Amino acid sequence: MSGYTKQITSLITEVRNKKPLIHNITNYVTVNDCANIILAIGASPIMADDINEAGDITSISSALVINIGTLNKRTVESMILSGKKANEKGIPVIFDPVGAGASKLRNEVTKTILDEVKINVLRGNLSEIAYIAGLNATTKGVDASEADIESNDSTAVAKKAAVKLGCIVALTGAVDVISDGKNLVTISNGHKMLSDVTGTGCMTTALVGSFCGAERDYFKAAVAGVAVMGIAGELAYEAAGHKGTGSYHIAIIDSISKMDENIFGEKARINEN
């Protein structure tokens, strides 16, 4: 295990010891899985999207996760208010721009959030990040489009977005890329079956949020969150891939709940570039 992987590995214990409270303003499709994933890695989830309490809840939390998967006017206002409160208090903000590029509303809301809130980590797929970076992107719904995957180099896209936004970008795909515009780490964990379960992207974002709630080096936290999901995707495939996507879904959560430094250290394929 490299020295860098060792540093990341220690975060598994850190999050379990600190049990940070993670405030999520997220979508109603994958919210249950996000809450269970946050518990599985040892953090504590709270979901609260009413504007009359969003700021209060952010204030008592160790990280804020914003996800626009099923955005609407009411919740977007809460996202912005909570984002500003988090900025004010020095609480990390993790943003998942689900489906950015797929509709005018998602594009506008993405822009507004990026303009009004200082994001610490942006977690998305290639189509979403390419769209945000101002590159050609052909988002089809909420999954990365194949045209985008073929025509773009994800390391270049992640780096460009990170420079443009001045934040850490976690671009997940066949190979995951984490960049702050200067440093770049790739992670070769994961399994293609992860895309057969809804919300594995959202869950990855929730994991990044969990680690950011326990570790002030958000770059390392992002690497840890993304790597944990990749490893869980592999372990779940071994345990239940043959049964089908329902069992695979459950085995992802199982694998995360059983993740420890030994498993992580043995399985992580993290490369500093």
Next chain:
Amino acid sequence: MSGYTKQITSLITEVRNKKPLIHNITNYVTVNDCANIILAIGASPIMADDINEAGDITSISSALVINIGTLNKRTVESMILSGKKANEKGIPVIFDPVGAGASKLRNEVTKTILDEVKINVLRGNLSEIAYIAGLNATTKGVDASEADIESNDSTAVAKKAAVKLGCIVALTGAVDVISDGKNLVTISNGHKMLSDVTGTGCMTTALVGSFCGAERDYFKAAVAGVAVMGIAGELAYEAAGHKGTGSYHIAIIDSISKMDENIFGEKARINEN
């Protein structure tokens, strides 16, 4: 395998090859299962219910699924806007009138949707379809009432509703009936344990939507969607029925994710009448 069943069987491959994007404006109780079922059969789900993007999302989709399980004023407006957009673009609309007959609001909304949107496939249980057909119905909540099951002939109800509405009706129950008012197909697959899991009706509707996104003959698409759920209900019972309803729920998704032409062709009990 009959010639008709063979035609339906080929749709299993068709949906997996085409991966149609399915826009769902649906309820928050079963939305995660619906997304996972759509992925399991090989299509791609998107859930978007804000009026400022509903039309845009419908426009890039291959089918629209409307489900009033947890209706509210805000989302009903989006359903109607998206329905009209789908009609304009020739995109099929599948409507699940969850709980029609159970409250004045559901009745009014059902009427409004049927008045304002041309529905291609209506998928419901006996109480819901009987209510819509203008027959005596005693809807008790969101499940078909036993009084309705005893006093109504589901083939007659499906046919009457199809004639009245000028659309395809998929009435699911112990025996499923698909009718366009003229043609009628019954499907004898399924298992009574399906009613012990919430949302198997919604999931069936999502499957019908997935097939309608891949096949322009919506009657065949409806037969395929309903039959796939019935077969999955049987296979899941064999795999996990003895464990309880939680495992059975997961096994339904497993079975759909592993559905192929061989399994479908062997198990389907589709009867042309």
Next chain:
Amino acid sequence: MSGYTKQITSLITEVRNKKPLIHNITNYVTVNDCANIILAIGASPIMADDINEAGDITSISSALVINIGTLNKRTVESMILSGKKANEKGIPVIFDPVGAGASKLRNEVTKTILDEVKINVLRGNLSEIAYIAGLNATTKGVDASEADIESNDSTAVAKKAAVKLGCIVALTGAVDVISDGKNLVTISNGHKMLSDVTGTGCMTTALVGSFCGAERDYFKAAVAGVAVMGIAGELAYEAAGHKGTGSYHIAIIDSISKMDENIFGEKARINEN
């Protein structure tokens, strides 16, 4: 089995025979599990939160469950309207004050609901009930805080809250306490892994609602609902605890769906005080 446990045990059959319709105005994080748990114990769930139908749906139901886990202005109005309708019709109201003490909004809404609606059973954790009883509480998010657990005697807290509110209080934790201010029952079932799955509190409340829909003695109904979840937590641990929290979650639902008088009678550890 004591005489008292025997009386409670018989409710398992009663709820399965009566299949009461349970109206839930609840949160979108755990709503699917609540619906499946209600089905698993033999009752019938309906989720309806629009103010234009909430009263109608309550009127045809046998119990109303209110849960403020993801409260917002729109749904809180429906909770109050439905609560008043239930009071008027003599339908039991079960209230889960998720996160009471964690934000000003939750505190205000909790107060409003308690002022405007006659609650039959209040189900919460130690932090929530202590807050409502007017005791020192340090709610951190939606889980009971460790400071509260160490500094409070849960039997005293439950009793105090019950006297103050004039209702039955079901305070769940390592040992569960049910009190109406005069009578007090403790239940020693359960497993600590229950707190690793989101929504086991909400599910307990849904079970209490299911039993209240079948049994007019709401104290006994509350004991039954809480004990069923505790027993399921133990059985699920035996069946799947070693696999991880995803499988444990599913096994909880399995165990409830297979619960019968024999299992309940053998496992229940209910103590009259």
